[in-house]
Amino acid sequence: DSGVTQTPKHLITATGQRVTLRCSPRSGDLSVYWYQQSLDQGLQFLIQYYNGEERAKGNILERFSAQQFPDLHSELNLSSLELGDSALYFCASKSLTGDNEQFFGPGTRLTVL
């Protein structure tokens, strides 16, 4: 167990819908990263937050957004869902120290029908 939690574990929804994925980082970690893992694209960085502020953005679609709350949990919002959004979504957290290691949560498997 990495100490990072994600809910829900599985999510099945229809095209055009909107979903919210939730992540709680390890205790004390201020940084949260979101990654998308699909069969044909591998692990792709989406977005990073640090202590409530957006710090880095990857190839995140405009239909996707995220935020980090004062208690440091983060939510990834996916809207106008398409079949191609079906993937595993991982969040990871990193400590404040110089150690670069990122600890991954168990992921949320999103299936868009």
Place this chain on the structure above:
Amino acid sequence: GENVEQHPSTLSVQEGDSAVIKCTYSDSASNYFPWYKQELGKRPQLIIDIRSNVGEKKDQRIAVTLNKTAKHFSLHITETQPEDSAVYFCAANAGGTSYGKLTFGQGTILTVHP
């Protein structure tokens, strides 16, 4: 931005043999190179990492080497066991203002046959 290439995409070995997976990166500012192991449906788990000021690091049967000049790094697994079968990802963390985001290679499916 950073680009990480990983080879081979699949690797099949006999138990007890060694396995080598290679990655190249494009951003010379990258300063941190982790390797993750991912079992089917599970989270990626860090197995070893190396920083740009070190050329080699070893942890029991696993070792990583880094050649900064050539911008490539490799994972070496010796005395492979069936439980080493998984997908392995290399990654690079660009330095400067990247704030730790990781760029991953495409992954290598390692199969160790008993």
